[in-house]
Amino acid sequence: MTAVAAHEDLIAFRAEVRDWCRAHIPPDWRATQTGASSAEFAAFQRDWFQALRGAGYAVPHWPREWGGGLSVPRQVVLYQELAAHDAPRLVLAFVAIHHAAATLLAAGTDAQRNRHLPAILDGEIWVQGFSEPEAGSDLAALSTIAHRDGDEYVVSGQKVWASGAQYADWCLLLARTDPNAPKRKGISYFLMDMRTPGIDVRPIRQATGESHFCEIFLDEVPIPAANLIGAEHAGWQVAQRTLGAERGLTMLELSERLGNAGFRRLLESCARSNRQGRRPIDDPAVADRLAVFDTEITGLRALCLDLVQRHDRDAVGPADASIVKLYYSELLQRMTDFGAEIGGVAAHGVLRKPMSGGWESGAWVLDFIGSWEWTIPGGASEIQRTIIGERGLGLPREPVFGS
Structure with missing residues (x-):
């Protein structure tokens, strides 16, 4: 396919995804998923997964024979459009379609793959x-x-x-x-x-x-x-395949969500008049912070896209995933912290958020508390910096105290 043909193909695919999003994303999902019961949350998640599956969008990263097969450029377009249209996240299916699938495809037997991959598509x-x-x-x-x-x-x-x-x-x-x-x-x-x-x-x-x-x-x-x-x-070696599933397109999806709906809600919060009748965005200091966040989001998106493209060429460096994880998690924390600051006392009274959403719902205090899920689990920020220093920059290993 020529470069021109590939570009035109992506334009057509983007239009297809946009039309599907407009027709299938429930317009009231945030309202119905706020305060939903566990049963309602699980039922919604299963229905949403099957809607994406019917369109061929649920597991685009899987091999074609298992229901995936989208090219990397098409996967990038898909996640960009789902984020731009504020689609619900696949919360319950996340481990199944990323971690379990990556493990089964890399190290599972034929019997294990034949048993579980179709079952995952059916909602396991x-x-x-x-x-x-x-x-x-x-x-x-x-x-x-x-x-x-x-x-x-x-x-x-x-x-x-x-x-x-x-x-x-x-x-x-x-x-x-x-x-x-x-x-x-x-x-x-x-x-x-x-x-x-x-x-x-x-x-x-x-x-x-x-x-x-x-x-x-x-x-x-x-x-x-x-x-x-x-x-x-030999489970440690297999586990590295599982953890590797958190790289690439999963981070691209999260960065797009932060840069689309997340940043949009932050702008809306700053443009809303406070009790004194003033808009925070009219304060030069607030406008400056927003400009910094916009710039950082642009950098995050570029990092994620680069990681995805190099991952497809099997050219990922030993610290690249740590760089993206560190950048995303700490930017998420700074943005949600700023949202809570802008929201003031009123933001502390928002005690519920959509259960099928992400960490950028606009319920800023809850989002900020939730952001710690990213700076601690999966390797805390301190560990990510150690990996970047030792494996990425070739610095001497940290001393082991007591050795």
């Missing part, structure tokens, strides 16, 4: 069982134990910060199968059916009032040996 929900209370940011320090017993493994331990576990059908689980091996060498990776006896899911009520995160307690849970992903004790 997944949760990630990686983090543990005593491990902190050191994922390899996990202590959940799995021991072999005939044709199955028996697992005991605890996971925490498991997003959406109360809705999940299956879990991506890391457990230690060799307690005597170096900590990255003795971990195995399992697919765990969440309906198995011995699993206790306990939602954690957050400062926002939501219970997105959960604890998972495992008491002698049997997992068939056929549900092992990759080789025994």
Whole structure:
């Protein structure tokens, strides 16, 4: 395809996506999802996923034979238009279509892929069982134990910060199968059916009032040996494929949402008259902050697009994903903090936000509290800076105290 033909193809595809968004995005979804019950939230999420699936937009990053196959430029256009039209996020399907799918495609058996990928398209929900209370940011320090017993493994331990576990059908689980091996060498990776006896899911009520995160307690849970992903004790290497699914287009989607609806709502907040009858945007200091945010968003979008393009060429550097994650998470935090400042006391009285939205809903205090989900989990900002320094810039490794 010539450059001109490719450009025209993207123009036509953008028009197609725009028409679909205008026809299918529920215009009142923010109102109906604000204060929705857990059952209403789950039903809406499943319906929205199937609407996207019917259009071919639910899993554009998957291989064509599994229902995807959009080119990277088309995927970029798709996420740009969904963000521009303020579409709901695929909150419940996120782990399934990104983390679970990436793991199955990279390391799963044919039987595992044939069982789960079609089921995900039909609405199977997944949760990630990686983090543990005593491990902190050191994922390899996990202590959940799995021991072999005939044709199955028996697992005991605890996971925490498991997003959406109360809705999940299956879990991506890391457990230690060799307690005597170096900590990255003795971990195995399992697919765990969440309906198995011995699993206790306990939602954690957050400062926002939501219970997105959960604890998972495992008491002698049997997992068939056929549900092992990759080789025994080689789970750490497989987990890197799972974590790699957070790169690229997932960050592009989040950056587009922040730059479209998020920044638009921030502008609207600043243009609204306060109790004194003044508009914050008329203050030169406020206008200057908005201009800085606009510039930073432009930089974030450029970083994400560059990462996506290089990821498609298999040319991603060892610290590139950390750069994007750090930039996005801290910009999100600064913008939501500023929104809460502009909103003043009244912003603290907004106690609900749309359950199928993101971290840029315009309920600024709740958004700011939620923004900490990005600067701590998945590697805190301090860890991202260490990765950038050591792996990206080649600086000496940090000393290990007490060694």
